[in-house]
Amino acid sequence: MSLSDKAALRLRSFPILAGGLLLTALAGCQVRPLYSDGPTGSTSVALASIEISEADDRVEQEVRNALIFLASRGAGEPVNPQYHLALNVSHRTMGVLFDTTDNDRDDDDAGAGRIVVKADYNLTKTATGETVRAGNRTAVALVDFPQQEFAKVRAIRDGENRAAKELAEIIGADIASALGR
16 A cells, blocks of 8 residues: 555544534433423423512512512412522613703703613522522613603603513523523
8 A cells, every 4th residue: 555545544534533523422411491300300390490589679579579479380388398599680771862952951861871771680499599590681662752752751661671571581590491401
C-alpha cells in the first residue's frame, strides 16, 4: 500500500468517524413535552402539589393567583403540599416618551411607558427543605398614558396585570422544567 493510498483511506474514513462522534454526542440529548412524565413521576402531579407564599401587594397577588391556576390547572391550592414556592415580587412604572410639542405647558407628560414586574423565587421540598429551583425573572408591559387621570390609572393597572400574568407563565414553565427532570 502506497502513501497516497493510506491518505485516501484516511479521507474516506473521516466522514464515518465524524458521523459516529456526532451520533454519540446526540445520544445524550432528549426532547420531550414539558408536562410529560419524567423520571421522578408526573410533572402535572408535582406542579399541583406546590404551595405558594402569601402576597404582600396587589401585583404580587396577581402573580400568585396566576401561578396557582397554572400549577393546579384550575383546581386551587393543594391540601398537602410537597413543595413550597417562596415568591417576592416587585414592580415599577416608568415613562419612556415625553411630549415636548406643547410649549405652553411647564411640565412634560409621559405619553407612553412601561411596567416592569420582577420576581425572585425559591422552590423547596416541604419535607426536607432542599431547594429544587431558585431564580429571578422579569416581565415588561408597555402602556400608553392618556391625559385623563382615571384612564392613566386604569392603563397602569392593566399593564401590571398583563406583566403579572406573563411573569407567572415564565416562572411556571421554569418550575415545570425543574420538576420534570
